[in-house]
Amino acid sequence: xxxxxxxxxxxxxxxxxxxxxxxxxxxxxxxxxxxxxxxxxxxxxxxxxxxxxxxxxxxxxxxxxxxxxxxxxxxxxxxxxxxxxxxxxxxxxxxxxxxxxxxxxxxxxxxxxxxxxxxxxxxxxxxxxxxxxxxxxxxxxxxxxxxxxxxxxxxxxxxxxxxxxxxxxxxxxxxxxxxxxxxxxxxxxxxxxxxxxxxxxxxxxxxxxxxxxxxxxxxxxxxxxxxxxxxxxxxxxxxxxxxxxxxxxxxxxxxxxxxxxxxxxxxxxxxxxxxxxxxxxxxxxxxxxxxxxxxxxxxxxxxxxxxxxxxxxxxxxxxxxxxxxxxxxxxxxxxxxxxxxxxxxxxxxxxxxxxxxxxxxxxxxxxxxxxxxx
Ligand code: ASP
Numbered sequence: 001x002x003x004x005x006x007x008x009x010x011x012x013x014x015x016x017x018x019x020x021x022x023x024x025x026x027x028x029x030x031x032x033x034x035x036x037x038x039x040x041x042x043x044x045x046x047x048x049x050x051x052x053x054x055x056x057x058x059x060x061x062x063x064x065x066x067x068x069x070x071x072x073x074x075x076x077x078x079x080x081x082x083x084x085x086x087x088x089x090x091x092x093x094x095x096x097x098x099x100x101x102x103x104x105x106x107x108x109x110x111x112x113x114x115x116x117x118x119x120x121x122x123x124x125x126x127x128x129x130x131x132x133x134x135x136x137x138x139x140x141x142x143x144x145x146x147x148x149x150x151x152x153x154x155x156x157x158x159x160x161x162x163x164x165x166x167x168x169x170x171x172x173x174x175x176x177x178x179x180x181x182x183x184x185x186x187x188x189x190x191x192x193x194x195x196x197x198x199x200x201x202x203x204x205x206x207x208x209x210x211x212x213x214x215x216x217x218x219x220x221x222x223x224x225x226x227x228x229x230x231x232x233x234x235x236x237x238x239x240x241x242x243x244x245x246x247x248x249x250x251x252x253x254x255x256x257x258x259x260x261x262x263x264x265x266x267x268x269x270x271x272x273x274x275x276x277x278x279x280x281x282x283x284x285x286x287x288x289x290x291x292x293x294x295x296x297x298x299x300x301x302x303x304x305x306x307x308x309x310x311x312x313x314x315x316x317x318x319x320x321x322x323x324x325x326x327x328x329x330x331x332x333x334x335x336x337x338x339x340x341x342x343x344x345x346x347x348x349x350x351x352x353x354x355x356x357x358x359x360x361x362x363x364x365x366x367x368x369x370x371x372x373x374x
Contacts, residue, residue, distance in 0.1 A: 044180045046126060047118035048092040050074025051111060053100050053130025055157035055168040065209075068160040070097055074128060080161070081173040088124070088180035100130025100137075100156075106254035108140060112246070115145055115152060124151045124179030128172065131156040131205055131213055134191065138200025139346045142189040143353060144244050151184035154200060155192050158211050167194065167211050174224045186235030187221065197222040197231070201238040204343060206316060217317050240341075240370045244353045258282035258355035262344045264314065265289050271301040278305045283351045285310040287344045292324030299326035302336055308355070308364055310373075312339035312347045322374055337365055340373025 050056065052070045056077060059068035074092045084090065095110045103111075111127065118125045125147075129137055138154050145152070155175035157168035175192040178184050189200030191214065198216040206215035222231040246255075259281040263273060265288050277284055284307065288294050292311045294302070302309040303326055311320050319341045326336060339347040350371075354364045365374040 043086075044088045044123035044182075045121065046088045046090045046124045046176055046179050047114075047122040048074060048078065048090055048126045048128070048176070049111065049114045049118070050077065050092065050094045050128050051096050051100075051103070051107065051130075052098040053128060053132075053134075053156045054160055055128050055130075055155070055172065056097060057099075057160040057162075059160045059162045062162055062164045065159055065163050068162070070099055072161055073097065077128060077161075077168065077172055080169045081176075084173070084176055087177060090176070091122075098130075100133040103130070103133050103137060104254075105257060108137065109252070109254045111137060112141065112144060112255075115141060115147075119145070119147055119150055122150065124153065124184065126153045126155060126172075126175045126179045129154050129156050131158060131193070133345075135200075135203045135205055135214075136345050136349060138189050138191060138203055140349050142201045142238070142241055143349065144246050145189075146243055147188055149185040151179050151181075151187055152189045152200070153179045153184070153192050154189065157193075158209070158213050177227070178224065178229060181229050183229060183231050183235075186237070188237045188241075190221070192224070195224050196220045197224065197229075199238055201241050204316070215316075240372070242350070242367050242370050244357060246356075257352040260285060260348045260351045260355070262287065262348055264344075265294055265298070269295060269298055271295075271298045274298065274301040274305050274309075278307055281307070282355050283308040283310070285312050285339070285344045285347045285351060287312055287314045288320065289314060291315075291318060292320040292338060294326075296326075299336075302326065303334055306335070308335050308337060308351060308361060310337045310339050310347045310351050310368070312342060312344040316343070319372060321372070333361055335361055337361075337368050338373035340368055340371035342368075342371050342373065 056070050056072040057068040058071040074094050095114050096107050134156055153175045155171050157171050159166045161168055178192050191198045191200050191203045193214055194211050198220050202216050202218040203214050205213055207213045260283040261277050261281045262285045288311050313320050320338045322338045325338055354367050368374040
């Protein structure tokens with residue numbers, strides 16, 4: 001699609017004068033219409049990795065926003081957005097093409113590898129991904145990859161490509177602009193959805209249906225309006241993020257992490273579930289009823305089950321403080337860990353990574369203390 005009449009701008013505050021200044025995205029873009037070979041050579045190189053999701057889906061008719069299926073390649077997605085050749089040079093690759101409920105260790109591995117490889121030669125990376133488990137992948141990637149200055153921008157959509165007012169093309173277009181923008185450097189893993197830019201580490205899907213599906217209590221980092229990228233803060237990465245260095249032999253094609261299951265607590269929660277699940281896994285995460293609350297009989301079971309048990313929470317917001325763990329006996333280092341700010345699915349990822357590195361209980365607690373748990 002031709003797109004001749006725009007210019008991407010970043011608005012940033014001039015810290016010395018406290019005035020707002022308008023900057024062109026970069027000098028090359030200002031004169032991009034002339035497209036001299038020299039200026040084109042300086043355009044940022046962006047790698048786009050396709051994994052599927054609603055953004056790559058088709059429904060039966062334009063009013064359907066459910067019951068659709070993944071049916072578009074990353075190339076077809078790119079065909080639906082305006083010409084970006086004045087903004088960046090792109091290369092794209094289809095890593096997989098699935099609904100994000102199917103993202104497993106082997107898909108995660110190809111995403112990890114795709115990003116790690118692209119970091120060597122590209123200035124920015126965009127990953128299209130289903131929104132349902134997008135926050136798990138962004139949390140995983142931010143926990144395992146130090147991208148330095150290179151922005152890693154995840155993007156999806158809530159409406160399939162066939163729907164009236166599909167949000168996918170605009171979301172993808174914005175994600176590419178964000179990845180190409182020098183103001184995005186040094187911000188790690190980002191999520192670009194519904195005109196909002198947020199930190200991948202903190203993003204959570206909070207609405208199963210609406211376009212405004214992600215809510216970030218730690219705050220949005222920026223906004224995209226009419227070809228302008230507005231960052232609210234200078235480049236910053238989550239202070240709490242623990243970086244794991246994954247050790248992999250060259251012949252592997254999938255991760256093999258220890259198994260961690262999540263249990264969802266409720267009134268009359270049966271303590272026997274703990275034993276039942278513990279037989280099939282290396283660690284447990286419990287979505288407790290409040291900030292770590294479980295019936296006494298369940299607490300007692302958790303303290304003696306012999307594998308790490310992370311106390312997370314059902315509540316979308318807030319945290320589980322260490323002080324709410326069942327009282328440990330002074331002479332023993334107990335296996336129960338507070339999740340801090342992490343929800344159950346992110347706690348599961350962090351516990352798996354700790355177990356993969358064969359961390360002791362006290363080391364696991366140390367890692368979780370980064371998110372104010374432990
Ligand atoms: N079912 C979709 C997925 O792949 C939802 C979405 O992408 O919005 O997660």
